[in-house]
Amino acid sequence: MRPRLTTKDYIDGILNGDRMVLSRAITLVESRLSGDRELAQQVLMGVLPHTGNSSRIGITGVPGVGKSTFIEVFGQHVVSMGKSLAVLTVDPSSQRSGGSILGDKTRMEVLSHHPLAYIRPSATGSSLGGVAHRTREAMLLCEAAGYEIILIETVGVGQSETLVRSMTDFFLLLMLAGAGDELQGIKKGIMEMADAIAITKTDGSNRPLAEQAVSEYRNALHLFSLSESGWNAPVVTCSATENEGIGEIWDLIQNYLTLIHANGYFHKSRQNQNVDWLRSLIRQQLEDRFFIHPEIAEQWADTEQAVRSGVELPLPAAQRLLHRFFKEE
Amino acid sequence: MRPRLTTKDYIDGILNGDRMVLSRAITLVESRLSGDRELAQQVLMGVLPHTGNSSRIGITGVPGVGKSTFIEVFGQHVVSMGKSLAVLTVDPSSQRSGGSILGDKTRMEVLSHHPLAYIRPSATGSSLGGVAHRTREAMLLCEAAGYEIILIETVGVGQSETLVRSMTDFFLLLMLAGAGDELQGIKKGIMEMADAIAITKTDGSNRPLAEQAVSEYRNALHLFSLSESGWNAPVVTCSATENEGIGEIWDLIQNYLTLIHANGYFHKSRQNQNVDWLRSLIRQQLEDRFFIHPEIAEQWADTEQAVRSGVELPLPAAQRLLHRFFKEE
Ligand SMILES: Nc1nc2c(ncn2[C@@H]2O[C@H](COP(=O)(O)OP(=O)(O)OP(=O)(O)O)[C@@H](O)[C@H]2O)c(=O)[nH]1
Ligand SMILES: Nc1nc2c(ncn2[C@@H]2O[C@H](COP(=O)(O)OP(=O)(O)OP(=O)(O)O)[C@@H](O)[C@H]2O)c(=O)[nH]1
Ligand SMILES: [Mg+2]
Ligand SMILES: [Mg+2]
Numbered sequence: 150m151r152p153r154l155t156t157k158d159y160i161d162g163i164l165n166g167d168r169m170v171l172s173r174a175i176t177l178v179e180s181r182l183s184g185d186r187e188l189a190q191q192v193l194m195g196v197l198p199h200t201g202n203s204s205r206i207g208i209t210g211v212p213g214v215g216k217s218t219f220i221e222v223f224g225q226h227v228v229s230m231g232k233s234l235a236v237l238t239v240d241p242s243s244q245r246s247g248g249s250i251l252g253d254k255t256r257m258e259v260l261s262h263h264p265l266a267y268i269r270p271s272a273t274g275s276s277l278g279g280v281a282h283r284t285r286e287a288m289l290l291c292e293a294a295g296y297e298i299i300l301i302e303t304v305g306v307g308q309s310e311t312l313v314r315s316m317t318d319f320f321l322l323l324m325l326a327g328a329g330d331e332l333q334g335i336k337k338g339i340m341e342m343a344d345a346i347a348i349t350k351t352d353g354s355n356r357p358l359a360e361q362a363v364s365e366y367r368n369a370l371h372l373f374s375l376s377e378s379g380w381n382a383p384v385v386t387c388s389a390t391e392n393e394g395i396g397e398i399w400d401l402i403q404n405y406l407t408l409i410h411a412n413g414y415f416h417k418s419r420q421n422q423n424v425d426w427l428r429s430l431i432r433q434q435l436e437d438r439f440f441i442h443p444e445i446a447e448q449w450a451d452t453e454q455a456v457r458s459g460v461e462l463p464l465p466a467a468q469r470l471l472h473r474f475f476k477e478e
Numbered sequence: 479m480r481p482r483l484t485t486k487d488y489i490d491g492i493l494n495g496d497r498m499v500l501s502r503a504i505t506l507v508e509s510r511l512s513g514d515r516e517l518a519q520q521v522l523m524g525v526l527p528h529t530g531n532s533s534r535i536g537i538t539g540v541p542g543v544g545k546s547t548f549i550e551v552f553g554q555h556v557v558s559m560g561k562s563l564a565v566l567t568v569d570p571s572s573q574r575s576g577g578s579i580l581g582d583k584t585r586m587e588v589l590s591h592h593p594l595a596y597i598r599p600s601a602t603g604s605s606l607g608g609v610a611h612r613t614r615e616a617m618l619l620c621e622a623a624g625y626e627i628i629l630i631e632t633v634g635v636g637q638s639e640t641l642v643r644s645m646t647d648f649f650l651l652l653m654l655a656g657a658g659d660e661l662q663g664i665k666k667g668i669m670e671m672a673d674a675i676a677i678t679k680t681d682g683s684n685r686p687l688a689e690q691a692v693s694e695y696r697n698a699l700h701l702f703s704l705s706e707s708g709w710n711a712p713v714v715t716c717s718a719t720e721n722e723g724i725g726e727i728w729d730l731i732q733n734y735l736t737l738i739h740a741n742g743y744f745h746k747s748r749q750n751q752n753v754d755w756l757r758s759l760i761r762q763q764l765e766d767r768f769f770i771h772p773e774i775a776e777q778w779a780d781t782e783q784a785v786r787s788g789v790e791l792p793l794p795a796a797q798r799l800l801h802r803f804f805k806e807e
Contacts, residue, residue, distance in 0.1 A: 368697065434796065435800075438804070
């Protein structure tokens with residue numbers, strides 16, 4: 150077993166950009182052991198003054214749309230310009246943890262061996278709020294370690310996109326051409342959160358379909374209001390296998406960041422991210438403490454079942470559990 | 479001053495369909511006085527077994543789209559078939575409370591005098607969660623009073639639509655033709671929650687524009703996945719002033735309800751509504767108790783400001799407040 154690191158070991162290691170320590174710190178923030186939680190808090194406190202300096206980019210899309218392949222190629226473009234890059238993945242459905250995401254390090258074969266890139270497939274779990282906190286904390290650790298660009302990949306089938314959206318500066322939605330079956334999995338509303346849509350796999354016989362998809366999505370996006378950032382979400386095409394359109398996506402992200410730095414939206418958005426985070430930490434902690442309370446934990450499954458089947462009504466059920474929790478009467 | 483009613487007075491009055499008592503009961507559930515809250519809980523408990531039997535319909539759209547005028551005409555169609563109807567409004571921005579919604583009773587001139595109709599412009603407030611609970615409780619009181627159709631009007635500019643969506647069986651989005659300025663206010667993502675879209679004010683010179691809007695919205699909706707209910711959201715036109723398309727909308731809602739009763743989605747959706755409600759009651763109560771705690775209330779504004787401006791970080795701020803709340807350390 151590796152010797153336990155002290156708070157100072159963690160902080161120094163991270164700030165020096167030591168990947169081994171960074172990885173162990175991310176494992177630490179993901180741990181649910183209460184001793185680990187305390188140490189994790191101290192490490193986070195120590196590095197927090199050194200966070201906030203990266204460009205945070207979220208990437209989503211249905212399974213198989215080509216997210217990992219895109220990141221492999223896009224990431225190489227980023228590091229080829231001398232920028233350091235950390236890649237995190239969020240996958241709230243723990244069943245998938247043995248699946249494709251764990252295979253990503255091999256899918257990102259070239260990128261994962263580049264000295265400027267750090268890839269961390271992580272953050273699966275049952276509670277979405279919990280996943281969100283661990284991802285945010287992992288992101289902060291990567292920032293403290295000096296990574297300039299953070300990419301967060303999430304699967305666009307649940308609610309994790311909303312969370313990733315709320316902790317990133319730019320949100321890229323990858324879509325497949327051929328608005329048929331392939332789109333069945335995309336959650337309603339995700340399209341509207343995107344700062345850009347890229348039609349993936351625009352190569353070979355897919356090209357005509359992709360061009361058609363571009364104009365369909367452009368029309369669809371035009372039905373919606375201009376976003377608060379003042380930016381019009383563009384729809385572009387790309388092919389990771391042919392390395393086409395990748396540099397253009399990097400450029401448009403730079404244009405977006407330039408715009409929001411100039412018009413003050415970046416600053417405002419980061420301030421809002423902080424207040425959101427404060428509120429969500431409080432909310433999450435209150436809920437966590439409620440649900441790990443021994444009496445609640447014991448009664449929850451039965452109560453939920455009783456409410457679902459209509460045997461007990463939500464209002465009295467909630468009162469009953471809350472009285473227990475606050476040890477009233 | 480009117481004499482205070484007892485729990486039994488309230489319950490009997492509501493179950494007898496006494497509108498005066500119903501109105502006072504809704505005022506009671508909206509009250510924040512802690513004595514009123516307790517009485518309200520008892521009244522709700524008393525009537526709960528008599529709830530759940532209405533068709534719950536949510537209606538949203540930007541200010542001025544014609545929601546109130548639509549409800550005036552649609553409501554008359556409903557009562558003309560001998561069905562009783564309650565209309566509730568949700569408007570989370572309290573600034574608007576002096577505005578158009580309070581004028582609705584006059585806008586719904588004919589409907590408001592019909593013996594089968596009950597109109598209650600209400601539920602404004604600062605906390606969205608609070609508004610949601612009061613609206614849900616008002617809806618339950620109306621159901622207990624025997625109303626067969628509940629219409630909930632909400633302005634489609636905030637997050638209240640998501641809440642209204644989560645407590646209704648059918649969600650109707652009203653839209654204006656001419657996808658220009660008029661649409662700027664619509665929040666991204668609302669369109670995707672709709673079970674039907676109706677292009678309002680399809681009369682006079684608006685007609686050609688409306689037909690064009692129909693095909694645009696149909697195309698846009700086709701980009702999204704089939705909803706879990708198995709229903710394809712239709713796009714239709716209507717004119718409240720010409721009384722055109724109104725009966726058709728009633729018919730399509732009936733078709734929807736028939737479908738979801740047949741395929742089991744209605745039952746499943748109501749069960750899920752109950753579990754959601756239980757969870758949201760617990761979440762809301764935990765937060766309410768946190769924020770009304772004297773020490774938290776005293777420190778909150780300063781803490782939020784410190785976090786916003788970056789003087790304090792969210793993580794230690796949350797810890798500090800939570801320790802206070804749970805009287806730890
Ligand atoms: N033709 C073509 N195929 C591609 C392209 N990008 C990815 N693919 C293929 O699409 C499949 C899925 O790619 P992934 O990158 O694993 O997709 P993903 O979105 O990360 O999938 P999940 O992680 O399972 O959600 C693989 O077989 C890739 O080889 C592309 O640009 N062109
Ligand atoms: N031509 C035409 N005008 C309409 C129609 N329906 C409503 N209007 C007009 O549109 C304006 C706004 O109507 P309201 O019903 O108050 O709209 P609303 O959506 O309830 O507005 P808020 O409550 O402010 O959100 C009024 O001047 C109505 O007379 C219609 O079918 N045709
Ligand atoms: Mg992948
Ligand atoms: Mg109105």
